Amino acid sequence: MTSLDERERALIARRLAEPGLRRSDPGAAPRRAGRTEFPLSFAQRRMWLHHQIVPGSTAFNLCIELTVDGDLDVAALRAAFDALVARHEVLRTTYHTGDDGDPFQRVHDSLGYPWEVLDAPGADADARRARVRELARERASRPYDLAADSAGLAVNAAWIGSPR
Template sequence: MASTPPSAIALPCDGDKRSRLADLLRSRLQHPNQFPLSFAQQRLWFLDRLQPGNLAYTMMAVVRLRGELNAAALERGFQDLVQRHEALRTRFVMVAGQPRQQVQPTGTVHLTRLDWSDLPPEAQTTAIQTEALDLAQQPFDLARDDLVRSRLIQLEAETHVLLLALHHIVSDGWSMEVLIRELAILYDAHRRDQQPALPPLPIQYADFAVWQRQFLQGEVLEQQLHYWRSRLSPVTAPSLPTDFPRPAMRSHQGHRHGLGISPDLTAQLQEVVHFSKGQRKRWTLSFLPASL
């Protein structure tokens, strides 16, 4: 039998490796749709239990959409997005005294539509701010609620605003950019009655949480703990002056303090912002005719 030359052997790509790892991790779970929390999620879950209904970890995104909008295609794209990312259809429940990620088989998208095209521009701006604040101030029940909420507001025939609210336990700043970018791709595909050109995900966030829990234990975890114990020992409370005694629970109520800065400092800050944008690609959306 002729042997196959090494150059002809197809090595698995990174996506295949991730997919195989995800399958392996899930095969070891007693319940395939229940996963441990990552350490970052566990912190947020603990803070939510400490202060139920805390609004500090609600993430908001406001996207202005310009051009002719197919609202039905947008809603279908949003539904596909939730189905694509398990984190967007995950709830956090107690199982045997421990918090677990429970992935729902399907996610429900409620794209509430509002028509404010009859309002003057000044009133529209105020109404958007009020609606965004109202959406941000609705607490999430991590065990029962869908952790993604949305509003689609029509301002003119070809001007809309999309409001999104997500709990930080299933999203962060980086993933919000991914969400918006993929929503644009899915919308465009549905608008054209085409299949979305998004490759399947080889691994989900819950797979990472399982891997993290299996990796950070035993000697590896003890080495990490030893490092920080040695750096932070002895533990001393910081001595910072305060203007009044602080309550036992944070209220998250802040105030605004205005100040003026010189034109020279303003120009320097603008240079820093320009440099930062050049170093890290940012995604902005605007509707063009027949596209997102």
């Protein structure tokens, strides 16, 4: 929020204070009792089919770079991603093929995801940023297994400021 002016920050603070927008513990979304396997949506089926035709494809990979100025609490960031995964079934879902050949999704109570904190050494900030972009390209080119990985979710945090 450092790029926002004071008026924009005040507006966001007022909106977050409105009833129903802020909860101290959002918790996990309600679970569907008794079932863990469901048919794929059209978009999920398309991704599953693509992975059947082109195993190891990275066509659906998405790599996002976010820059945080100032100190970063890595434990809080990890807790935030853990809460995100607990809340959203799609981040705990794997894809499988039934005995009849039809694909289905399996929603897990919990499913780990790769978490890596990287150091981006370099003589100056530009060299460190270049190293982060190189790491991002390498991570984005890694295929994932729909039957084992949760929608390919992986988190990599890289330091580009002074060493921590």
